[in-house]
Amino acid sequence: MSLDALRTDLAELGLLALGAFAPVAADEVPNLAPGTAPRSLVLVGNAGADMWRAYSAQAAGRSLDDWCRDGLAPLAEAHDAFPVFPWERPFRPFQRWLRRAGRTHASPIGIDIHPDYGLWWGLRGALAFAMPLDLDLPAAGDNPCETCAERPCLSACPVAAFGPDGYDVAACAAHLHAPAGADCMALACRARRACPIGRDYTQSPDQAAFHMRAFRAAHGT
Numbered sequence: 649m650s651l652d653a654l655r656t657d658l659a660e661l662g663l664l665a666l667g668a669f670a671p672v673a674a675d676e677v678p679n680l681a682p683g684t685a686p687r688s689l690v691l692v693g694n695a696g697a698d699m700w701r702a703y704s705a706q707a708a709g710r711s712l713d714d715w716c717r718d719g720l721a722p723l724a725e726a727h728d729a730f731p732v733f734p735w736e737r738p739f740r741p742f743q744r745w746l747r748r749a750g751r752t753h754a755s756p757i758g759i760d761i762h763p764d765y766g767l768w769w770g771l772r773g774a775l776a777f778a779m780p781l782d783l784d785l786p787a788a789g790d791n792p793c794e795t796c797a798e799r800p801c802l803s804a805c806p807v808a809a810f811g812p813d814g815y816d817v818a819a820c821a822a823h824l825h826a827p828a829g830a831d832c833m834a835l836a837c838r839a840r841r842a843c844p845i846g847r848d849y850t851q852s853p854d855q856a857a858f859h860m861r862a863f864r865a866a867h868g869t
Contacts (some may be wrong), residue, residue: 651781654690654727661719663772666762667691667749667806668785675748676741677776680730686776690729691746692720693772694763695850700858712862716772729775742771744819753791757801757810757839763788766846767801794847804842806832821867824860 652667656762658664668690671677677686694700703715710718713735724731734742743760746752752760759767793799802810809820823829832838834855851859 651690651771651784654775657723657726658692659698660702661716661723662700662702663692663694663716663719664697664698665690665785666693666771667746667751667771668781668814669745669749670747670780671776675745677745677774678732678740680776680778684778686730687779688777688781689745689749690775690777690781691742691749691751691771692774694772695762695769695846697852697855699770699772700852700855704854720775724775727775728778728779729777732774732776734771734773740774743775746771749785751785752788753793755843756794756799757800757805758815759840761791761793761843761845763792764846765849766843767840768846768849768851784836796844800842800844801839804838806838810839817863817867821864824864825868833857833864836860 651668655665668688670676671686671689673685675689677689679685703712707715713733714770717731717733720731720733732740734740743752746760747754752762755761755767757767762769805820807816807819809816809823824833834853834857835841836851836859841850844861
């Protein structure tokens with residue numbers, strides 16, 4: 649089985665295959681059934697506006713997580729796959745899985761950088777298969793952050809939330825709750841917007857505001 653048919657069905661939801669690999673026990677991918685280990689894992693996500701357009705048209709009052717589950721669960725069944733979601737407990741190492749697939753690199757602000765989508769992508773789930781797939785996704789290549797001398801993502805943050813000690817979530821959240829955070833709330837994080845990679849996939853204002861409201865609500869002060 650190749651990924652072509654799966655890509656077509658994912659595209660109807662505005663989603664795409666971000667990466668894929670053949671897991672081993674150390675990857676901590678859940679079994680499909682007792683004693684049945686997966687032989688392929690496809691990481692499902694979004695980039696650009698396609699998912700936002702599909703969700704906006706089909707949401708019908710559902711949260712984005714519920715909408716993704718409602719779309720991916722039947723798709724998984726149709727392709728004889730087991731769906732795994734990043735918000736379900738026990739939490740799974742999705743970012744590590746994507747790096748394992750060779751599709752992203754670490755960035756200075758903690759969000760992995762994709763060679764095409766930059767910082768403008770998201771993981772929405774994974775599909776585990778009992779069969780080996782034709783995993784024909786290209787590797788990410790060199791990390792563009794390593795040759796970025798200016799690192800504008802670090803200097804763009806108005807509250808210096810990204811530093812040598814990691815991401816200061818409290819400082820970021822406090823900024824978003826203050827009037828000074830209106831720009832980030834309306835157009836997305838300034839640090840992400842400063843990155844030169846993947847600018848064709850920058851979120852539209854309505855999509856950016858939706859995600860920023862969700863982040864702010866999850867980190868109330």
